[in-house]
Amino acid sequence: MKKIPLYLKIILGMLLGVIFGVVVIQFSGGVQFTKDWIKPFGNIFINLLKLIAIPLILASLVKGVSDLKDISKLSRMGLRTVIFYLFTTVFAVSLGLGIVNLVKPGKAISEETRTQMLQTYGVQATEKQTEAHSQKEGGPLKFVEDIVPDNIFKATSTNSTMLQVIFFALFMGIALIMIPPGRAKPVVDFFDSFNDVVLKMIDIIMKGAPYGVFALMAALVAESPGFEIFMALGKYAITVLVGLIILIFLFYPTIIYLFTRRNPIQFLKQISPAQLLAFSTSSSAATLPVTMDVTENRVGVDNEVTSFVLPIGATVNMDGTSLYQAVAAVFIAQAFGMDLSLGAQLGIIATATLASIGSAAVPSAGMVMLVIVLGQAGIPEAGLALIFAIDRPLDMVRTVANVTSDCTVSTVIAKSIGKLDDPKHSL
Numbered sequence: 001m002k003k004i005p006l007y008l009k010i011i012l013g014m015l016l017g018v019i020f021g022v023v024v025i026q027f028s029g030g031v032q033f034t035k036d037w038i039k040p041f042g043n044i045f046i047n048l049l050k051l052i053a054i055p056l057i058l059a060s061l062v063k064g065v066s067d068l069k070d071i072s073k074l075s076r077m078g079l080r081t082v083i084f085y086l087f088t089t090v091f092a093v094s095l096g097l098g099i100v101n102l103v104k105p106g107k108a109i110s111e112e113t114r115t116q117m118l119q120t121y122g123v124q125a126t127e128k129q130t131e132a133h134s135q136k137e138g139g140p141l142k143f144v145e146d147i148v149p150d151n152i153f154k155a156t157s158t159n160s161t162m163l164q165v166i167f168f169a170l171f172m173g174i175a176l177i178m179i180p181p182g183r184a185k186p187v188v189d190f191f192d193s194f195n196d197v198v199l200k201m202i203d204i205i206m207k208g209a210p211y212g213v214f215a216l217m218a219a220l221v222a223e224s225p226g227f228e229i230f231m232a233l234g235k236y237a238i239t240v241l242v243g244l245i246i247l248i249f250l251f252y253p254t255i256i257y258l259f260t261r262r263n264p265i266q267f268l269k270q271i272s273p274a275q276l277l278a279f280s281t282s283s284s285a286a287t288l289p290v291t292m293d294v295t296e297n298r299v300g301v302d303n304e305v306t307s308f309v310l311p312i313g314a315t316v317n318m319d320g321t322s323l324y325q326a327v328a329a330v331f332i333a334q335a336f337g338m339d340l341s342l343g344a345q346l347g348i349i350a351t352a353t354l355a356s357i358g359s360a361a362v363p364s365a366g367m368v369m370l371v372i373v374l375g376q377a378g379i380p381e382a383g384l385a386l387i388f389a390i391d392r393p394l395d396m397v398r399t400v401a402n403v404t405s406d407c408t409v410s411t412v413i414a415k416s417i418g419k420l421d422d423p424k425h426s427l
């Protein structure tokens with residue numbers, strides 16, 4: 001029998017999961033059954049992916065940087081990475097603002113729906129606000145300060161400090177270039193084979209992906225709130241989705257075509273396993289191992305580039321998140337009958353860009369940081385309750401945009417420094 005490609009198996013897993021969820025909620029006790037017996041397998045799958053993220057960053061970044069042999073290459077690549085990531089994010093926020101001002105979804109919210117949402121989701125919204133405020137404490141340079149770990153074991157012990165691990169791996173890779181090659185060799189060799197082991201582990205984990213996504217989708221459907229809520233927030237959801245779809249299917253493919261002259265449809269097909277996983281896990285961090293795998297092996301980006309550009313991208317480059325934050329902020333303002341001035345909207349471009357950089361690569365992190373965007377623009381933070389019910393499905397799609405952006409930027413950078421080859425093999 002012909003081998004079914006992984007991405008098709010994942011799609012099949014997702015579809016069956018949705019069907020299972022729809023059927024099971026018809027039975028009494030179905031939701032509880034899914035929570036108790038199906039959801040844990042989805043969580044195990046996400047845990048396995050996250051488990052591998054830190055070892056992967058460490059191994060591949062130390063190896064990737066030491067392979068560069070020369071530090072000036074690193075700074076050239078670093079500068080391009082920062083410029084490109086910023087450009088795509090600012091574009092995404094501006095696109096979001098354009099669409100939300102055009103569609104005006106907030107005007108469609110009735111007084112009654114608003115009050116009902118504020119009552120139903122008020123408590124959860126307050127929790128997110130508290131979370132955001134505790135992150136906001138500290139001076140303007142706190143963000144930079146937080147990148148430098150004071151203890152590497154502590155930094156590697158939690159997935160929320162990935163930037164610290166990236167910092168350490170870069171630092172170590174640079175030091176390895178600076179010592180005589182003969183002295184560096186044992187350490188480089190170690191990280192080289194460590195990297196191979198980690199890649200093998202990812203291969204093994206991915207064999208379970210179709211089952212993992214089945215469980216995740218089944219749990220999502222079984223636990224989702226009623227259909228009426230989706231209807232009430234339909235216009236807002238469609239506004240966010242239209243923006244995200246433009247990014248994923250128009251903006252990135254155009255960039256790929258313009259900068260690399262590759263076939264954009266082919267490109268989307270090559271990265272599809274990462275996109276599907278982003279969709280089902282809602283986490284760029286959990287998707288990172290597969291993002292690296294597909295960009296390297298299916299798109300053909302050299303490991304020197306993927307090991308540097310992708311882990312940084314997964315943590316700081318979140319175009320989908322920034323677009324969503326812009327739309328959500330203006331939507332809430334509209335729903336509260338506020339008219340935002342041009343100045344306030346320009347402010348949103350800046351804060352949503354920064355807030356998306358500061359968002360962790362985990363489910364619903366974008367909503368936590370949205371609190372900061374709202375605060376800066378003078379929009380009532382309690383408005384978070386309005387968008388709570390529909391956040392998860394939007395999170396799934398914005399994570400796809402985040403991951404697609406990372407793949408796009410790494411491909412463009414690889415092309416610009418002559419590190420884009422023909423694909424090696426398919427996942």
Ligand code: ASP
Nearest residue numbers: 283284321361362365366
């Ligand atoms: N879930 C998103 C990610 O991991 C972050 C967010 O927008 O909530 O990329």
